[in-house]
Structures are given as C-alpha cells and as structure tokens.
Amino acid sequence: MSDPRPLIDRCPGLTRPFRASDGAIVRVRKPGGRIPTAVLRHLLGIAERWGDGRVQVTTRTNLQVRGLPLEADGSVPEEIADAVRATGLVPPTHELVRNVLCSPMxxxxxxxxxxxxxxxxxxxxxxxxxxxxxxxxxxxxxxxxxxxxxxxxxxxxxxxxxxxxxxxxxxxxxxxxxxxxxxxxxxxxxxxxxxxxxxxxxxxxxLAYRLGDDIPDQTDRPIRVTGPLPVGTYGEDLLAGVPLGLFTGEMIRALPVLADVTLTPWRQVLIPGGAQDAEAYAAAGYVVDPADPWASISACTGLPNCVKSAIDTVSMANALVEAARQDPSIIRRPVHVSGCDRRCGEPHGEHVDLLAPADLATALAELRA
Incomplete structure (x- = not known):
C-alpha cells in the first residue's frame, strides 16, 4: 500500500527542496512550457556545477535539477539559490503553484x-x-x-x-x-x-461542493480529448523526445542558441526550425523517430536515487529498449516502469503499467501477455 496522503503535497521547490538519496531536488516553474534555450543552459550550468549534470522535464512541463547539496537546516545553499533565481523561473510568490499546460502546436x-x-x-x-x-x-x-x-x-x-x-x-x-x-x-x-x-x-x-454558479452560459458540450503528439517533424519544426525526461549537456547545447523551445507533458521538446537537422538532434540523444522504443518507454527515478523504489527502474527501461530494438513487436502501447505503487511520472493515457518487475524476463512476459 502507498503512504497515506500527507497534509501537504511533497512537490519540491527552491524554498522547499526534497531530500532524495542522491541529494536535493529543486523544481522550477515554466507555465505553458515555452522557454528560451538560454534559460535551459543556465539550469544546465547549475546541474553541472552542483548537481548530477542533467536537467529533467516533468510530466507537468516543469523543470528540475537533482543531486544538489543542502545546508544543515535543509535549505538550499545561498549561492545555488541565487543561481536558480537568476533563471527568472522563481517568482517572489506562488512558487509551488506552477502546473499550467498548453498545446505546443x-x-x-x-x-x-x-x-x-x-x-x-x-x-x-x-x-x-x-x-x-x-x-x-x-x-x-x-x-x-x-x-x-x-x-x-x-x-x-x-x-x-x-x-x-x-x-x-x-x-x-x-x-x-x-x-x-x-x-x-x-x-x-x-x-x-x-x-x-x-x-x-x-x-x-x-470536493462535495457545487462550484462555478456565478459563471454564466453553462454547457453540456464535452471537452475533446485526443492524446499525446508523436515525435517527428511537423513542417519546419521538430518535436523531439527526451528519454526519461532527462536532458544531458549535449542535448541542451545542441538546441538553437537564440530560440524559444516548448516543453510538452510527454517528455518532449518542440524545436522551431529543427526538422532539417533531425539527424543531428538524434545524434545528440533526442528521439526523433516514433518507432524508436524510447518514444514509448518511461520510468520513475528508481534505485539507487529513490529509497522507496524496489528496483533500478532506469536499468530496466534501458534493458526494455534494447529488447524492443531486437523485437519491436513487444511494444504495442506506451510502457511505464515504476519502482513502487506511487508510480511517479506515470503517463495519463492508456499504457502498460510495469510495477517493479523482478527481472527483464518478467517484464517481457507482462508485455507479451
């Protein structure tokens, strides 16, 4: 059973970092997901100097850096905090109220x-x-x-x-x-x-409350729902996948220096004008082909960086990718590997839920079932 819901959520921020096994996690907000590449490079500099060297995009299009040191009182050291504030992604108030999605195209x-x-x-x-x-x-x-x-x-x-x-x-x-x-x-x-x-x-x-009575023109018209956009080229632009949501230094430095890119809730980034350089982006680590297994496989942080996890989810995801490259038929739907029943980072559409499989054979058996 998962832990009972706490009185407050655990979403981490600069003023409320989360202490993980590999160090602190600090998450910053970017409503709508559109962000200058210069800001991504700034975050990368923080990650490379004080963290684990990567910048992660979440399923709510926020960004986080992990592996950071903390002071004895649990706060972020002032030098790091100043560097994070310099990104412009930390407002004076409402830091933790940040989840705003927007259609990328x-x-x-x-x-x-x-x-x-x-x-x-x-x-x-x-x-x-x-x-x-x-x-x-x-x-x-x-x-x-x-x-x-x-x-x-x-x-x-x-x-x-x-x-x-x-x-x-x-x-x-x-x-x-x-x-x-x-x-x-x-x-x-x-x-x-x-x-x-x-x-x-x-x-x-x-909530057992009736809300919105002061808003006129109520309608029964339903909200149209489709699903995530596949990676690939869209006219002159490139929608590129970010494996496990983790931007490496090479990936961020490959982005156009003066452009704004757009993050999506599906671990992707929309690169304006990127279609003509799709092969170069693939070489940098992006997923540009919807048939690539990384376009369909995700995972939570897992061991050793999350003590709640029962398995090394990243190693399992890598093993599944290699298996799918040998036999593409095993990936018929998106797959998410979770290390515990909290299922962090789980996609919200239809997918295969692999909960702490004991080994690759067990995972493949579930996928083929």
Whole structure:
C-alpha cells in the first residue's frame, strides 16, 4: 500500500527542496512550457556545477535539477539559490503553484492566455495555498493536453471563444478574453472549499461542493480529448523526445542558441526550425523517430536515487529498449516502469503499467501477455 496522503503535497521547490538519496531536488516553474534555450543552459550550468549534470522535464512541463547539496537546516545553499533565481523561473510568490499546460502546436496560439493567467495568479494571495498538484490546461482545440489530469481546462472552439471546464464535469462556453479570470475564479472556489475539509484535498473532483454558479452560459458540450503528439517533424519544426525526461549537456547545447523551445507533458521538446537537422538532434540523444522504443518507454527515478523504489527502474527501461530494438513487436502501447505503487511520472493515457518487475524476463512476459 502507498503512504497515506500527507497534509501537504511533497512537490519540491527552491524554498522547499526534497531530500532524495542522491541529494536535493529543486523544481522550477515554466507555465505553458515555452522557454528560451538560454534559460535551459543556465539550469544546465547549475546541474553541472552542483548537481548530477542533467536537467529533467516533468510530466507537468516543469523543470528540475537533482543531486544538489543542502545546508544543515535543509535549505538550499545561498549561492545555488541565487543561481536558480537568476533563471527568472522563481517568482517572489506562488512558487509551488506552477502546473499550467498548453498545446505546443497548432493554428491557435494560447501562450498569451497562459501568460495572462500567470500574471493574474500571482496577484491573488489565496491561490498561493493551492495544492502543488493543481493544474490548468490550455488546449487549442486539438485535444492533446485535454487528455492530461487537469483541474481547470480551457479548450478553444475558435480564435475568440472556447469552453472552460472543471474536472468535476461542469463546463461553460466563454470568450477567450474572459477565460483566464474565470479559470482563476474557479481555482479560488476550489481553495476556499479545501479550507473547509477535514482531509487533504488536491483536486476539485474530490470536493462535495457545487462550484462555478456565478459563471454564466453553462454547457453540456464535452471537452475533446485526443492524446499525446508523436515525435517527428511537423513542417519546419521538430518535436523531439527526451528519454526519461532527462536532458544531458549535449542535448541542451545542441538546441538553437537564440530560440524559444516548448516543453510538452510527454517528455518532449518542440524545436522551431529543427526538422532539417533531425539527424543531428538524434545524434545528440533526442528521439526523433516514433518507432524508436524510447518514444514509448518511461520510468520513475528508481534505485539507487529513490529509497522507496524496489528496483533500478532506469536499468530496466534501458534493458526494455534494447529488447524492443531486437523485437519491436513487444511494444504495442506506451510502457511505464515504476519502482513502487506511487508510480511517479506515470503517463495519463492508456499504457502498460510495469510495477517493479523482478527481472527483464518478467517484464517481457507482462508485455507479451
């Protein structure tokens, strides 16, 4: 059995680092996932100087560095903290309220809505107390990020109108201009209701409250859901996979120096103009072919860096990749390897759940079943 839900979530940040077996984890926010490569290089410098040398993208499109030292009181050393703040990814408030997904591609660009929501969010003190797992999603109508476990979602119907939905099933048709404020109002209702519950509540669907009564134009129109975008070329751009979500130094240095790239919740990065250099990105460590097993295999941190894990999940994932290269038929759906029943980093769509398989033969038997 997994541990009972704690009173507060364990999502790590600069002001609340998480102490793992290999050192501290610090996670920083990038609502919408669009980020200058210069900032990624800055994070890489921190990881190479003080951490394990890699930058990890999470399934909520945030970024983290692990293996960092801590002071005796559990805080991040000031020199490292200053370097993290210099990325511009740590706001003065609301550091842990950070999960905002946005469709990475499409004719309707919702990144300006993300920026508006985040700016207004940081002006609302109540929302600093939201659960660290609370998530907004901005879907441009393709249904891609609508398949993620959001709490509040905006899905575009056209350039100027869309649907705002709560994860408890209620939804409203609304103008694009009014959507960010409505989404924040719903989040405030969720937080107010959370303060009245006796047990920890992380999502609105867990509340026995009717929310959103002040928003007009309720609708029964459903949110369209498709699924993750496959890696590959899209016109001039390249959607490249990041194996296990771990950017190496070579991978980050291969990105165009002056560009903004976009992180996705599927351990990918959208590289503008990258299609013509797909082979070079593959050589740097990216996944550019949807048939590559790394496009379908993920894993939690596992041993030795997570003491809760029963197995070395990364070694298991590597072994599965090698097996799939010999026999591609064993990977028929996405596969996630977990070291314990918390299943950290698990994808949210249909997938094969490999929970601490004893060995490769056991894992392959489950995949072939």
């Amino acid at each position: 499409g004719a309707i660009d919702l990144q300006p809505m993300v920026a508006e929501l985040d700016e207004e969010l940081q002006e609302i003190p109540l929302l600093e107390q939201l659960a660290g797992r609370f998530m907004w999603a901005f879907d441009n109508g393709t249904g891609d990020v609508a398949g993620e476990p959001w709490d509040v979602c905006y899905q575009a119907l056209d350039e100027d109108h869309g649907i705002v939905a709560l994860d408890n099933g209620r939804a409203w048709e609304i103008s694009r201009a009014d959507a960010p404020s409505a989404m924040l109002a719903l989040a405030q209702e969720v937080q107010m209701a959370r303060t009245e519950t006796e047990r920890p509540v992380w999502h609105s669907r867990e």
